[in-house]
Amino acid sequence: MPELLDLIVDKYNYWLYIVLMMIGLYAMIGKNNLIKKLVGMNIFQTAIILFYVSIGYKKGATIPIIQGDHGHGAADAVIKAADYINPLPHVLMLTAIVVSVATFGVAMALCVKIYQRYQTLEEDELRMRLSEK
Amino acid sequence: MNNYPAIVVIAPLLGALFAGVAAWVEDRATYPIALASLGIAAAAAVNDLITVMISGPIQYNMAGWAPPMGIEYRIDGLNALVLVLITGIAFLNLVASYKNVQQETPDRSGSFYVMYLLFVVGLVGVVSTGDLFNLYVLIEITSLSSYTMIALGDKDRGAIASLNYIFIGVIGASFYLLGVGYIYIKTGSLNMADVAAMIPAMTESSTLLVAFILCIIGVWIKMALFPLHVWLPNAYAFAPVGFARIVAPLMTKVMVYVMVRLMVSVFGYDYIFTTLSLSDGVVWMGTIAILAGGIIALSQKNLKKMMTYIIVCEIGYMVGGAWLGNELGMTGAILHIVNDALMTFALFLAVGNMVYKLDRVDITDLQGLFAKMPWTMGGFVIAAFSIVGVPPTCGFFSKWYLILGAFEAGAYHFAAALLVSSLICAVLFFKVFEVCFFEPMSEGHGHGDDHGHGHDSHGEHAAVAIEEAPVASVITLAVVSVSLIVVGLYSGTIVDRIILPFLN
């Protein structure tokens, strides 16, 4: 049991993203309202962004801007990787955020379109309306 | 440095930009821009393929940044082949679908072509890239443009089908992204070749296992492997014809390509088949996908829906073949990527022609079509025979390699499923042919009241006037149908010159 606890505490960032992901997934599958589903989708994507951000982090490290002189000294300074957090996952996530915003935008636009046509965003009502056709 | 690998991607991207600007001024200006940029891309892709066949794989560093820092485009036999396929189909479809676009989205043709180009950018990017994260971004570009295009389709259901596709598409892409995250944790690199070099040393790692499973499941969702296929039939059936014709042949096939790429060039045979020995289970999944896709297709009343389930069935071929764990199976799967793209393209071209003339394509609407649209039906028949796997059409030859591979792997259930699916497809298509051939045109389409002198008057069949789809569509269909046979006859060459060098 203590080992399990250790595992959870040690890797709490992973557990957190999994919990968030599951919340998002639940909303996407379980909710009836399309907007709520979209919110779930956003949570789902954000969970992954958190995961990436957390894997770039190192204890006691700082932001990856090389310290020291910005003149000639910078080139000579010995750069210790352990002093800086890994910037790459964070940069990747900039792109991922753009992707998720774009997806969200398209999905919202579709919701508007659906609402204009059917005057509802509840899935069961939509299904009923479609089966009438 | 040879810049053609970049041109394949850049040409449609710039085309999309120009077309977008042009659309503000004049919608009609977008079409020639789209056509020209895809023409350039196709030419560059052909050039790539020739270069690869003569002097081996091309390595291209985007913007001059060397990997593993920069993004590398690596063109070998496999993706050169798929690039030619994508740009070729995208170009031909643009030629064929001009009238369809005018008919279906008359006020949005400008945006249609812009999104169309972006969709192609995504596809060619996915296929060209040698970087795992870049692959994710490009998959999402492809998906985003297809979400919007599908929503342009059927007025009642297009938007809903598209939204459902978004939900599942996002889950698939996110799984893949997670998988890439784990690969990065373990290897510290996102470059495929770089990662592949490190993997043999860490085969015991559970992180790697999680990464592998997440990546593969993500790709499976995107390619609609049964039972993860639920989004596909509605999305493709309700898309506008001009787009369905390109998304149906290409989207799933490109995802199969991604799977093959991950298996061969990233994780490697040894890891998948020796360390994990996952072959059996996945081949069974392929078997089930084939049978389920075929059987559900049998129960469809709408021709478009039926075709979409055939895609689900064909995905089973490729997944099963790729996971047989031998060279023959993988050869069959790769050959089938090409063949299936071509035959699905031909099928959807024909179906699009029917939609153009008939509007609705429930199977019962197709009466007397052999007399009314002989050329379209001719192409449809050849495409259908290719799906069934009748020689000398190309569908036969990929099936040949797949079954041989199944025999070698001892996966007799997979071989049996392939044969049964041939039979199911034969039933499917002859069900359609019978309606087209035997049932004279109903009053709705025909010449009023020839009900009285019904079936036994022979003159009735001959009296139907030919009403074909636009000439460009018909000619494109003819070209593609002939290519089904030509590619079939030259499948030996494709295997020897392109696929086998890639696999070894």
Added chain:
Amino acid sequence: MELITSIKPLLAVLVTLLVMPVLVSSSNKPNVREGWTFVAGTIKFLLVLSMLPVILDGNQIVFTLVKIAPGADIAFRVDPLGMMFALVASALYIVTSMYSIGYMRGLNEHGQTRFVTFFALAISATIGAAFSANLLTLYLFYEILSLATYPLVTHHQDANSRVSGRRYLTFILGTSIGLVLPAMIWCYHITGTLEFSGAGIFSGQLSKPHATVLLLMFVFGFAKAGIMPFHSWLPAAMVAPTPVSALLHAVAVVKVGVFSIVRVITGIFGIEFLSSFELGAVVAGIASVTILVSSAIALSQDEFKRRLAYSTIGQLSYIVLGAALLSPKGVTGGMLHIAMHAFGKITLFFCAGAIFVATGRKYLSQMVGIGYRMPVTMTAFLIGALSIIGLPPTGGFISKWYLVLGTLEGDQMVMLFVLLTSSLLNAAYFMPIFYRAFFCTPEEAMFERKVDEAPLMCVIPLVITALISFVLFFAPQPFLNLAAMAVKGFIGG
């Protein structure tokens, strides 16, 4: 034996294929269209004929179209057996084309252009099958033939032909995809080649049970041969117009079926291999059952063409039986029967069609006394029937003679009994037709005693084929030589 590379086999296949667009484009000018059919048919026949001397000199012609995989290319190889079949099929195509004109115009059928076009495709596939160098090529043409004949069988486009067409495809396509295709891939998997060779392609990789299963998959899988229980497509296919029944369901399609079985027995397994496992008896047994049962069923058929269809099923099994005897004489007889039966049976079908065109009748019970009205037709019928029964002076006697010799050579008395019994049955279902046509009391006769034959274009072809049947009795040498050479190639020595 020399192997000569020549493009002629490909040309022989292609010529009727290339003429198809011309046929379609001249659909408004029937005479021009038919003219082209004759031109293509004649060129095809001459091409085949021009290869005959080479074959008779003991050489073979080869041509590889494309390479697919080692040992399984799309390739042609003209050997004596294929030569014999191609000769028969291409010659009869010309005759049948002539007959089609009389028949289709006589009945004012619809869709004649479609009809001649698919006919051309079917004959191309037949010649392709005859000249196939390996099983893959053979399968390719076999499938093309199946599909090309579908619109011919269902030509009338009514409910009846729809049902029959469905049955036709179910049996033909179902067996070829379900049995032949896996069997073929199995062969390739084991041996890595599908090339026909006299010694067979297996060298000890197959145990007896496996070989039996494989052989049965082929024998039943080539359902065009009409081996029971996969025979019932043939009677169903009789809804087709008679020229189709005549050329395709007496010559091209069904013979491609038996030809394929003969090829598999002689070229894939090899006679020696099958003898060593004593597998000939299995096939021979199946064929004998088919012969006897189908002949018995034929007795009770009243529709003329259906009786002929059941007769065909029986006769096809003679050929299979001949090959399965695995003795030189038996195999010779089987091969000869491909030719002899073709000329005999096509005559009979032509007669049935001619009667239908002239009188509109298709049931035998309505044909009492027909001999007075159509004497030429019925005389030709007699010759055809004699040939099928195997009586002199007709070609059928020669092939049956060799078959009987084959049973004696192999000391297979049961098979001898089967052959003789079935000959009696053949006589029993054909002779009454002839008898009632000529020898009936005036009260029974359903026709006036006034000669009124079918159109000339119908009568000439059936006279020609009847004459050939007759002549073949006196001059069987071309076919006999080819068969003898083929057997030498298969058995050696």
